[in-house]
Amino acid sequence: MTDKNLPAIRKQVTELVLAGSLEHAERAFAEAADQHGDLAVVEVLQELPPHVTALHMSGFDGGKMSLATLLVPPKQWAESLAYLAATWPDDMIEDDPERIAESLFAHIHGVVFGTEDEERRAELLKEASATDWGCTAFAILFSLAPKEVLEVAGEVISKGAYLTGQTASDNDIVPVAVALAQANEDGWDRALFELFPEFRHSADLADAEFSDDPDEEPEHLQRSTKELLYRLRKQVPTTRSGTGRERARRSIGTGIFG
Template sequence: MSDDSKSNLPALSKQVTELVLAGSLGHAEQAFAEAADQYGDLAVVEVLNNIPPQVTALHLAGFDGGKMSLATLLVPAKAWADSLAFFAATWPDDLIEDDPERIAESLFAHIHGVVFSTDDEERRHELLAAASATDHGSTAFAILFSMAPREILEVAGEIISKGPYLTGQTSSDNDVVPLAIALAQASEDGWDRALFELFPEFRHSADLADAEFSDDPDEEPAFLQRSTKELLYRLRKQVPSTRSARSTSRRSVGGGGLFS
């Protein structure tokens, strides 16, 4: 990146931050696009590395559901992982109580949209490893998995029995399955953390992985499983203060995989 573009980064970061906080996400995207045209994609990457994570969260939340965004395509893995901590900050109690699935689906749209925004497998693994290395990231993935617990346990059973020969085939074509498999391939530790967050009693045993799930939503599960609602509250409790967010170190996070 040229010295000229570096000298403009503070002003661009300030501009984007102010636009996002004012709710002008389209204008923030326009600022990103102009910076990319003038200085290259690295300028956008550097801005996303330097603006507060709560601002990144606000910006990216406006482009869920398949809407194209330069920020979605270029956000660095650690910056995205940090921003995930703030997604629960705006969830009202009544929505968590009355319609937790709606919030979970919105969170899924965001995470799936960022992770699968490109076909770059290395970037996908970096994003998943960075996000799942945090407590809030583990909880966020557990929220998504809570929407399809039967399928998640099928994936767990496949991993236990097949390891690197995992096919990803389950009895359902639920959209959460490809994300779960991608997480397991990106980070063994991240997959385990999310799994234990959803199923606190889970152990790597084929018996538990083959547990039966009733089709009756009112029937108690055979073993301890945190509900979507409980996990949403857990994530909201993990929202950091602005002060602690500013002091968070921005180091890259790598992750080994089950299949590396």
Template sequence: MADTADNASPSYLPAISKQVTELVLAGSISHAEQAFADAAEQHGDLVVAEVLETIPPHVTALHMAGFDGGKLSLATLLVPPKAWAASLAYIAATWNEDMIEDDPERIAESLFAHIHGVVFGTEDEERRRELLLEASASDFGATVFAIVFSLAPKEMLEVAGEVISKGSYLTAHSSSDNDVIPLAVALAQASEDGWDRALFELFPEFRHSADLADAEYSDDPDEEEPSVLQRSTKELLYRLRKQVPSTRTATGRTPRRTVGTGIFG
């Protein structure tokens, strides 16, 4: 596979973008991925990144929702940080209410697999930092990370304490082996603001990291209500669903008004 797109003419991009968009909206995710592979083979990997910058973010969300950390995807490996961050605004449109009601943790685990696959699919520390920085910079991004962190709320309090006490010397080590912890640590290292936003989205009664670091969950199994107020996974999933923008008021990255209409259908 070629490493650059030097031999590709810009005239190829509209055709490839149109092809990928139509395949994704038709539900042919595997064919869209093959179109990416063919374009990369012929013109270089950078073409995939350029296409992902030009197609609408809800199309990127629909495409990438078909892959998780266990499935290889060129889109996962090459998506530009800003394009990925924008697509996260639409990812909740791929869920239905029955899924949210019946098994919210399964959705959160799938979302974690998606984020983990994108962030840790690269060995480039600068790209990883940019991915986390862009993804956590918005309200919906904070909700996305809060959903993932809701899978391990006690551990998040531990990480909050580590952030306060160790600062830039923070590492992914903790008393727990939960898989979410390395992502939380990576986010805290990449963006202090992004980490705080996600943390306070999960724990809405706290507004200062130091106070949150002092909070503790009760170990009493008979205690009905946790002493720390947190939003449940289900509540956060619904919050993100309400934050999905209307494709009719999106940023206009496609001239076709009908693209993405009825995205919840």
């Protein structure tokens, strides 16, 4: 694709997305791929503003697949995650936070597991969990299944680099948690501490227990799904806030894969 084509396609896609014409934007991506190859879509996605990428990809969660889902560069996807929170209505955060969290899960799962390329999958997870908002996004997913996530944490502590992903739970959150732990130890720790802010050491999680009674108050401080959604909303970047990539906050967990 020539340099002359790229700005025109980028402008077309941006205008369509901002106008709410996501199907037409997707058609523009498909036409670019047909005429110039998949690399053309990758190049356009590299140049799109992250909030435009977020708006477009948020319309293709779950069963609806987008070329952007399959081809978005890891860094651009990581940057766009922050802006997803800006698309959530306040009343839905208040009244149905689990529904938003499930939609976020569908988005993240679709991008990460939309590829069988292990290197790309690992890079997607590394880039996403290298940001404050990415770690909060993963914590939102984990808030849907805290007991299962604690089980994965115990497996991570005991098996380290030999983590296989085999757990007693078949919850859909588990493969995402395992993949994150395998791809980025620091990002995994930071996401856990977002959900369980009392913990300051990974090994503490191995001893934590959750009741089988969903109505029983958890023994350990745990941020709710709603609280985490608002937390992510506050992390939407501005021109003055920077990128949010591991600024001063580093993991304070154990070097489990060391």
